Amino acid sequence: MQLKDLSGHTGVSAASIKYYLREGLLPAGETVHATRAQYSARHVERLGLIQALRRIVGLNIEQIRGILKMADDGAPRLDLLAAVQRVVLHLDSHAQAGVDAGTPPADAVVRLRNWPDYPSDARNALNAHLELMESLNIPVSGEVMDTYSKAMDDVARVDIAATTAPESVDQLILTAAVGMHMHSQLLLKLLALGQASHAIRRYEQGA
Incomplete structure (x- = not known):
C-alpha cells in the first residue's frame, strides 16, 4: 500500500507517518521509485504500537524510540520486557538512585516468595x-509483606503468561506496555474499592 493508503487504513495522518519515519520509529517502506514507497502489514502493526504507547500509556517520543530501537536491534525478550517495565511503571528514577539490589528488604522478599535472586530496576x-x-516511620511488618507479595506473585504470574504469548515483538511490547499500565491502574482501583468496603463495614458496625 502507498502512504495515503497506510494513513487511511490506520487513521494516522500522513504528516504523522512522515514524522515517525524521520524519527526512526517506523521503518522505511520499500522504494518503488524516487518519490514513492510501498508499505506493508508490518507498518500497520508498528503504527498501532506507536499510537498505543503515546495515547494509552502516555510515553513520549524519546521513550518510544528507546524501546523500539531495542526491539529492532534484536534485544533479548527479557531485556525488552525490563525496559518496558522501567518506562511504563516509572522505575527510571529508582534505577539511578544508588540503591543496591542486594540490600536486606529485597533479599527478604526474594527469599519469601522464592523469586530468582536477580538484579533489576524493579528490585x-x-x-x-x-x-x-x-x-x-511507616513500618512494613512481615505479615504485611507476606500478604502483599503473595497477592502480587499471583497477579504477576497471570500477567506474564499473557504478556509473553505473542510471537511478534511489536505485539509483545504492546501487550506488555498497555497491560502493565492498565493492570497497575486496575490493581489500584480494586485496592481502593476494597479499602472503602472494609472501612464502610467497620464504621457502620461501630455506629
Missing part, C-alpha cells in the same frame, strides 16, 4: 520505596 525500586517508608 531497586522496591528497596528505595521501603527505605522511604522507613524514613517516614
Whole structure:
C-alpha cells in the first residue's frame, strides 16, 4: 500500500507517518521509485504500537524510540520486557538512585516468595520505596509483606503468561506496555474499592 493508503487504513495522518519515519520509529517502506514507497502489514502493526504507547500509556517520543530501537536491534525478550517495565511503571528514577539490589528488604522478599535472586530496576525500586517508608516511620511488618507479595506473585504470574504469548515483538511490547499500565491502574482501583468496603463495614458496625 502507498502512504495515503497506510494513513487511511490506520487513521494516522500522513504528516504523522512522515514524522515517525524521520524519527526512526517506523521503518522505511520499500522504494518503488524516487518519490514513492510501498508499505506493508508490518507498518500497520508498528503504527498501532506507536499510537498505543503515546495515547494509552502516555510515553513520549524519546521513550518510544528507546524501546523500539531495542526491539529492532534484536534485544533479548527479557531485556525488552525490563525496559518496558522501567518506562511504563516509572522505575527510571529508582534505577539511578544508588540503591543496591542486594540490600536486606529485597533479599527478604526474594527469599519469601522464592523469586530468582536477580538484579533489576524493579528490585531497586522496591528497596528505595521501603527505605522511604522507613524514613517516614511507616513500618512494613512481615505479615504485611507476606500478604502483599503473595497477592502480587499471583497477579504477576497471570500477567506474564499473557504478556509473553505473542510471537511478534511489536505485539509483545504492546501487550506488555498497555497491560502493565492498565493492570497497575486496575490493581489500584480494586485496592481502593476494597479499602472503602472494609472501612464502610467497620464504621457502620461501630455506629
